[in-house]
Amino acid sequence: MYKINENYLKLQDNYLFSTIAKKLEEYKSKNPDKEIIKMGIGDVTRPISPSIIEAMHKAVDEMKNKDTFRGYGPEQGYSFLREKISKCDYKARGINIEEDEIFVSDGAKCDVANILDILGNENKVAITDPVYPVYLDTNVMIGTAGNFNKEKGTYDNIVYVPIKAENNFVPELPKEKVNIIYLCLPNNPTGTVLNKEELKRWVDYAKDNEALILFDSAYERYITEANIPHSIYEISGAKEVAIEFRSFSKTAGFTGIRCAYTVVPKELKAKTSSGEYVLLNKLWNRRMSTKFNGVSYITQRAAESVYSESGQREIKENIDYYMENAKIIREGLKKSGFVVYGGINAPYIWLKVPEGLTSWEFFDKLLEKKQIVGTPGVGFGPSGEGYFRLTAFGTRENTIKAMERISINTQELK
Ligand code: MLT
Numbered sequence: 001m002y003k004i005n006e007n008y009l010k011l012q013d014n015y016l017f018s019t020i021a022k023k024l025e026e027y028k029s030k031n032p033d034k035e036i037i038k039m040g041i042g043d044v045t046r047p048i049s050p051s052i053i054e055a056m057h058k059a060v061d062e063m064k065n066k067d068t069f070r071g072y073g074p075e076q077g078y079s080f081l082r083e084k085i086s087k088c089d090y091k092a093r094g095i096n097i098e099e100d101e102i103f104v105s106d107g108a109k110c111d112v113a114n115i116l117d118i119l120g121n122e123n124k125v126a127i128t129d130p131v132y133p134v135y136l137d138t139n140v141m142i143g144t145a146g147n148f149n150k151e152k153g154t155y156d157n158i159v160y161v162p163i164k165a166e167n168n169f170v171p172e173l174p175k176e177k178v179n180i181i182y183l184c185l186p187n188n189p190t191g192t193v194l195n196k197e198e199l200k201r202w203v204d205y206a207k208d209n210e211a212l213i214l215f216d217s218a219y220e221r222y223i224t225e226a227n228i229p230h231s232i233y234e235i236s237g238a239k240e241v242a243i244e245f246r247s248f249s250k251t252a253g254f255t256g257i258r259c260a261y262t263v264v265p266k267e268l269k270a271k272t273s274s275g276e277y278v279l280l281n282k283l284w285n286r287r288m289s290t291k292f293n294g295v296s297y298i299t300q301r302a303a304e305s306v307y308s309e310s311g312q313r314e315i316k317e318n319i320d321y322y323m324e325n326a327k328i329i330r331e332g333l334k335k336s337g338f339v340v341y342g343g344i345n346a347p348y349i350w351l352k353v354p355e356g357l358t359s360w361e362f363f364d365k366l367l368e369k370k371q372i373v374g375t376p377g378v379g380f381g382p383s384g385e386g387y388f389r390l391t392a393f394g395t396r397e398n399t400i401k402a403m404e405r406i407s408i409n410t411q412e413l414k
Contacts, residue, residue: 049314055305077104108247130380191342206241239265326392332403
């Protein structure tokens with residue numbers, strides 16, 4: 001009999017957002033007349049802006065002409081896009097990231113999962129808790145996470161670094177030595193951030209312990225405050241210890257178009273078991289050439305147009321729109337007596353669930369009493385218990401309506 005990857009059997013139930021979708025479908029089938037407001041998965045609702053649509057149309061037209069038709073593109077991404085990323089996202093901020101350190105892909109979710117292809121499966125991995133579930137699940141899949149401890153709700157080989165109100169959402173450095181650290185900043189799910197000094201402590205830890213930081217900055221465009229790093233490479237020495245993941249999904253509404261990129265600096269060197277140094281950039285390049293055929297030309301032209309003057313103006317308008325929603329949610333919840341976090345540098349609002357309720361109990365109440373879907377904090381890890389996430393990616397109308405529903409008879413939720 002053939003063998004399966006039995007690590008998959010160690011995964012807990014379903015992927016968080018699939019579980020929520022299933023619960024929602026059940027509720028809808030029993031209550032077909034109810035109007036539901038979705039504030040669960042962080043999916044955008046604003047349409048793709050005009051400059052991007054125009055660039056896509058133009059690229060489609062090029063495909064019908066024999067002189068401009070494109071077949072396979074470079075696996076790492078077209079130079080026209082990598083050059084824009086290097087110039088606008090990094091060099092403009094004083095960070096020297098070259099084109100050949102940038103790898104264009106079809107999503108940050110895939111990249112944070114696929115990066116494990118080039119890392120060994122004996123690493124000690126640290127994740128913040130709560131955390132975007134992909135980091136943990138993909139480590140379970142390759143066997144690094146170990147076994148699940150039902151009582152604790154944690155995997156034996158993972159180092160969980162709590163982020164909660166008690167520590168002001170600033171994760172403490174691990175007491176034990178870890179090799180791989182996942183950081184998502186601005187943070188999903190809590191919507192909180194670290195300032196430069198706080199992030200520098202992690203870079204220094206990684207240097208001192210020869211660890212690698214996997215830095216997910218999918219939400220960097222949502223930062224509104226000064227002294228909050230947009231890229232980990234704003235911290236001196238970070239190019240020697242960090243890989244950065246970025247996405248056009250939340251920045252330019254590409255959740256359905258699919259485009260992202262990963263930065264693997266050439267300074268990043270890993271030591272083999274025989275003591276030789278190997279460039280991670282070279283390994284990732286090899287992985288992409290073998291397993292990936294590049295993002296479609298049309299999509300990359302769309303991503304390129306994000307960097308045009310009109311593209312930048314338009315995406316900012318959409319981001320401002322979502323951040324205004326975030327403000328409406330924060331203020332609405334506070335008025336209704338909730339304690340809230342996040343929503344200032346990120347499109348996520350993290351609220352404390354009323355005393356005595358679990359986060360899944362609050363999920364059920366919010367759905368049944370107010371027809372609002374959110375995400376239970378515990379779905380992101382044990383330290384998320386007692387919290388709940390709402391996204392600001394809805395329409396203005398629904399955001400206002402949701403806060404109105406919560407403000408009327410709020411006690412039904414307690
Ligand atoms: C979320 O809701 O956490 C995100 O939308 C999920 C994702 O980006 O994959």
